[in-house]
Amino acid sequence: MRNQSRLGRRPRPEPPWAATEIICDIYMRYSEEFVQRVLEANNLQDLISEVTRLKPARQGFMGRCPFPDHPEKTPSFSVSESKQVYHCFGCGKSGNLLTFLRDYHAMGFRQSVEFLADRARIELPKSDPEQAAVEDQGQQLKRKILAANAVARDFFVTQMNERSRSYLQARGLTEATIATFGLGFAPEGWDGLHRALERKQISLAVAETAGLLRQRREGTGHYDFFRDRVMFPIRRVSGEVIGFGGRILATGEPKYLNSPDSPVFSKGHTLYGLDQTARFIRAEDQVIIVEGYMDLLALFQAGFKNVVATLGTALTFEHALAIGRMTKNVIVLFDGDQPGQEAAEKSLPLLLSAALRPRGLVLPENLDPDEYLLARGAESLREEIQRAPDLFNQVLLHWTLQYRGTTTEKAGLMEKCQPLFEAMKDSRLRELYLADFSQRIQVNAAQIKRFFAETRSSSGSHRPTERKQIPGQVPPEERSDGEVLVNLKQAPKAERLLLCLALRSRVQLDFILQQNLLELLFHSGIKQIFQWIRDTYRQEPEKFDKLASLITTRIDDPGVVFEFDPSNDDNEELEAEVLRDCVRRIQTDAAKFAIENLRQNLKINPTREGMEKLVQLQKDRLNEYAKR
Ligand SMILES: [Zn+2]
Numbered sequence: 231m232r233n234q235s236r237l238g239r240r241p242r243p244e245p246p247w248a249a250t251e252i253i254c255d256i257y258m259r260y261s262e263e264f265v266q267r268v269l270e271a272n273n274l275q276d277l278i279s280e281v282t283r284l285k286p287a288r289q290g291f292m293g294r295c296p297f298p299d300h301p302e303k304t305p306s307f308s309v310s311e312s313k314q315v316y317h318c319f320g321c322g323k324s325g326n327l328l329t330f331l332r333d334y335h336a337m338g339f340r341q342s343v344e345f346l347a348d349r350a351r352i353e354l355p356k357s358d359p360e361q362a363a364v365e366d367q368g369q370q371l372k373r374k375i376l377a378a379n380a381v382a383r384d385f386f387v388t389q390m391n392e393r394s395r396s397y398l399q400a401r402g403l404t405e406a407t408i409a410t411f412g413l414g415f416a417p418e419g420w421d422g423l424h425r426a427l428e429r430k431q432i433s434l435a436v437a438e439t440a441g442l443l444r445q446r447r448e449g450t451g452h453y454d455f456f457r458d459r460v461m462f463p464i465r466r467v468s469g470e471v472i473g474f475g476g477r478i479l480a481t482g483e484p485k486y487l488n489s490p491d492s493p494v495f496s497k498g499h500t501l502y503g504l505d506q507t508a509r510f511i512r513a514e515d516q517v518i519i520v521e522g523y524m525d526l527l528a529l530f531q532a533g534f535k536n537v538v539a540t541l542g543t544a545l546t547f548e549h550a551l552a553i554g555r556m557t558k559n560v561i562v563l564f565d566g567d568q569p570g571q572e573a574a575e576k577s578l579p580l581l582l583s584a585a586l587r588p589r590g591l592v593l594p595e596n597l598d599p600d601e602y603l604l605a606r607g608a609e610s611l612r613e614e615i616q617r618a619p620d621l622f623n624q625v626l627l628h629w630t631l632q633y634r635g636t637t638t639e640k641a642g643l644m645e646k647c648q649p650l651f652e653a654m655k656d657s658r659l660r661e662l663y664l665a666d667f668s669q670r671i672q673v674n675a676a677q678i679k680r681f682f683a684e685t686r687s688s689s690g691s692h693r694p695t696e697r698k699q700i701p702g703q704v705p706p707e708e709r710s711d712g713e714v715l716v717n718l719k720q721a722p723k724a725e726r727l728l729l730c731l732a733l734r735s736r737v738q739l740d741f742i743l744q745q746n747l748l749e750l751l752f753h754s755g756i757k758q759i760f761q762w763i764r765d766t767y768r769q770e771p772e773k774f775d776k777l778a779s780l781i782t783t784r785i786d787d788p789g790v791v792f793e794f795d796p797s798n799d800d801n802e803e804l805e806a807e808v809l810r811d812c813v814r815r816i817q818t819d820a821a822k823f824a825i826e827n828l829r830q831n832l833k834i835n836p837t838r839e840g841m842e843k844l845v846q847l848q849k850d851r852l853n854e855y856a857k858r
Contacts, residue, residue, distance in 0.1 A: 260343055264355055268343055269779065271350035274314045274327050281334065284309060295320055296334060298535070299513030308792075313733070314779035317792040325788040326779040335467045336508030336556050345468050368493065375440040375494050378432045379463075379471040382442050385426040386414025386461040386474075394460050397479055401524060402604055407531045410506060412463045416456035416476055423454045441473065441489035456487065462523045464488075464495070464541065465505040472500065475523050475541060486522070486542050498546040501553070502526060502539040508556060510535035516559040518615070519545065520599055521573065525563075528600040532608040534615075545577040550584035560588040561618055565598045575625050578650060582622075585655035590621035622650065622663055626670060633671070640671050644681050651682065715786045721753040723793075724815040729756055730793035731809045732763065733778045738809055739767065745813060750820035759785060821851050 260268075275284060275291055282296035290310040295302050295318045306320035317324035323333065331342040347354055354369075356362030394415035398408055416423065427437050434452050437443040443452035459476030466472055473489035489495055503526045511517045518537040520526050526539040540549060545562075553560060562577055564570035574590050581588040591614055593602050603611060629646060633639055647667060654660040668675040718726065728747070732739045743764055751757040762784070763777055773780075782788035794808065825847050832840045 260340070260355065265343055265783075266780070268347045268350060268352055269314070269327055270776070271352055272327055272346045273311070274316060274330065274779075275309050275311050277327060277330065278309055278316060282307065295323070297321065297323055297513060298510050310778070312775045313791070314776070315782060315788065315791055317789065319792075322789055324782075324792055326782040328783055329788060333512055334509050336504060336512060337467055338555065341467075371436070371439070372494050374433065374436045375492055376470045376472070378427060378437045378440045378442060379473070379494075381427055381430045381432055382423055382437075382440075382474070383412060383414065383463045383471045385423055386416055386463075387412065389415045389417050389422065391415060391417075394479060397460060401528075401600065402531070403527055404531060407527055410530075411503070411527060412465075412471075414461040414463070415479075416454065416459045416461050418458045420453040420457065423456070424452055440492055441495075455489075458482075459487065462502070464500060464502055467505050467508055469505055470494075475502070477523070488541050497541050497543050499548045499552070500541060501549055502541055503530070504538055506530065507535055507537055511538070511556045515557045516561065517553055517557050518561045518563050519553070519577075520563050521565065521570070522598075525599040528603050532603050532611070534608070534611070544573055545580055547580050547584065550577075550580045550586060554584045554586055558585065558587050560586045561591055561615055562588055562621055563591045563593070563599055563615075565593065565596065567596045570598075571628065574621065575628070578621050578625055579653040582650060583653040583655065587659075588621040589618040590624040591615060591618040592624070620663075623666060625650075626667065630670060635672060640673055641681075643671055644673070644678060645685065648682050648685060716755040716758050716784055718753075718755045718759070718785050718787045718790050721756045721790075722819070724812045724819070725751055725753050725756040726790050726793045727808065728812045728816065729759065729790055731805065731812065732760070733781075733791060734794065734805070736771075736774050738805075739763070739774070741809070742813070743767075747813060747816060750816055752816075752819060752823065755785070817854070818851075821847065821854070825851070 278284060278293070278296065282293045284291035284293040285305070287308065290308060290312070292305045293307050293309070294305050295307040297318070300318065300321040300323070302320055307316065307318045309316045315324065315326050316330065325333070327346060328339060328342050331337040331345065332339070337345060344354065354365075356365060390413075395408075398413065403413075424434075424437075424443055427434070427442065434443060438445060438452060442455055444455050445452055456474060456476040458479050460479060462475040462477070463471045464473040464475060473492070473495035475489075476487045478485055478487070488497060491497060502523060507526075507530065514536045516536055518529065518534055520529065520537060520539045522539055522542055526537050529535075529537045538553070540546075560581055562574050562581070564574045571592060574592060578588065578590075593599065593614070597605065599611070626647070629643060633643070651660060651664065651667075654663065664675050664678060668678055673681075718729075728742065732742050742760075748757060748760050748764065751760065759781055763781065766773060766777065766780070778791045782791065794805065825844065828840060828844045828847065832844065
């Protein structure tokens with residue numbers, strides 16, 4: 231009865247899988263062949279080895295699960311080198327190169343493909359020759375800027391001295407945090423970095439475009455842009471430095487200075503810290519947004535690792551979209567001062583229109599997060615975060631502090647709140663907020679809605695709920711022709727197991743194909759994937775080992791590849807027995823289904839042929855049983 235229990239077992243949490251959007255993202259630019267070529271040129275085990283130690287094991291490699299929501303002492307994370315897939319037997323996460331980059335490094339699919347192509351030194355396909363020349367130059371410049379930034383980062387790290395170190399220590403940062411975030415120091419002179427760049431043969435023009443050097447106003451030559459500052463490298467999720475933030479050490483203005491925008495860096499699109507924090511954000515399904523570098527570092531060090539910082543700028547819609555790819559649950563943590571309050575208010579419509587669920591936390595006594603932690607400790611902050619009210623209600627409360635309930639005040643507040651309501655993507659949420667608002671200003675909801683409708687029509691073509699078109703962002707219509715992930719989560723266990731077994735050995739796949747089982751499969755997703763496997767395998771049998779990895783980008787539950795757990799059983803005989811059991815189960819279910827179908831039809835339309843067929847089907851079933 232071992233097999234029975236095997237079929238009945240499915241211990242797997244549902245992974246957060248926002249996939250349709252991701253898969254469309256792949257196909258909108260790169261051909262499937264290109265994506266496959268890039269995947270084949272990279273090694274999953276190398277990539278994962280960068281974040282967790284893998285040791286050779288029977289079926290590939292084993293290590294501790296690298297995902298932050300699954301701390302463990304004994305390794306249960308397995309990587310199959312031949313199949314290029316991973317699976318954690320502890321938490322159930324599984325997938326291939328692309329899902330790993332998504333879940334660990336928070337990369338979109340397109341970004342992942344470009345990242346992997348770059349790793350394997352594969353050139354990106356060009357759309358048309360003229361465009362190609364321009365793109366080529368652009369790409370080259372970007373690479374050069376990243377190289378210049380890398381030299382600058384190394385230089386700043388070597389320049390750390392007593393003074394900068396003791397400043398950071400006074401702000402409560404540990405050596406570990408300083409190292410994790412790669413902090414450094416830009417010395418006082420005017421040409422320290424300049425000379426370091428020259429030594430590494432970095433073009434000064436490139437360094438100028440990168441914002442590292444400035445042209446002298448008088449005479450010729452360049453000088454260092456950052457001087458006497460503690461330096462915070464701003465990194466992509468993939469680790470490359472795209473810009474810097476610098477905090478002045480002595481007194482002076484500006485207190486914080488960022489790299490100017492460049493071909494690789496845009497303040498309005500970039501969130502600080504994501505290279506270290508994205509995996510925590512995904513794992514905890516919540517993000518804390520703060521305003522500055524130091525706030526982020528203080529929180530991270532205190533154990534709040536699901537955090538990002540805007541670069542001292544206001545939150546933008548692009549920031550909100552980037553956050554929305556990781557989680558919907560947002561805590562906006564702003565300084566308790568007036569500008570902090572205003573920033574929180576301004577971020578509200580942006581967060582709502584990106585369909586996020588923002589809560590707001592304004593710290594008491596004008597403390598910033600860094601000071602708060604020093605004064606009151608992490609536990610107290612954790613409680614504040616748990617108690618944080620909806621940002622909408624908080625903003626509303628602030629707007630109604632002086633509220634006395636006059637008619638003009640009511641009209642004024644309704645006007646002020648209208649854009650917020652129109653930004654809300656979730657209609658259920660909108661109704662709930664409307665109820666709150668209605669109570670707060672003592673105007674009934676129907677009246678408020680009428681007021682909104684009239685304001686809208688009197689302001690003409692104003693259609694505020696339309697989403698802003700973001701450059702580089704593809705409108706939904708164009709995405710709709712992309713592929714949608716095949717749903718396997720609801721598939722019957724026997725069929726999931728059959729799929730897994732088919733991918734485990736050629737002999738088994740051949741056997742399944744010979745049995746004509748595909749016609750009998752009940753679940754359309756499994757059927758679809760099997761048909762694809764059959765076609766691919768027949769055309770290119772040498773690709774057998776790649777099949778598992780190839781299907782993981784097409785299905786909603788890559789764990790299916792590990793449905794049969796090899797870590798406990800290494801017994802080929804047992805595996806063959808499980809396969810036979812699956813086949814039998816599928817045949818029996820299909821027969822039952824056919825009989826039931828025929829019965830229902832006979833009720834409506836009793837024919838002689840139908841009756842005979844039913845008798846025949848039942849006989850076949852009995853014969854099947856007799857054979858067993
Ligand atoms: Zn795990």
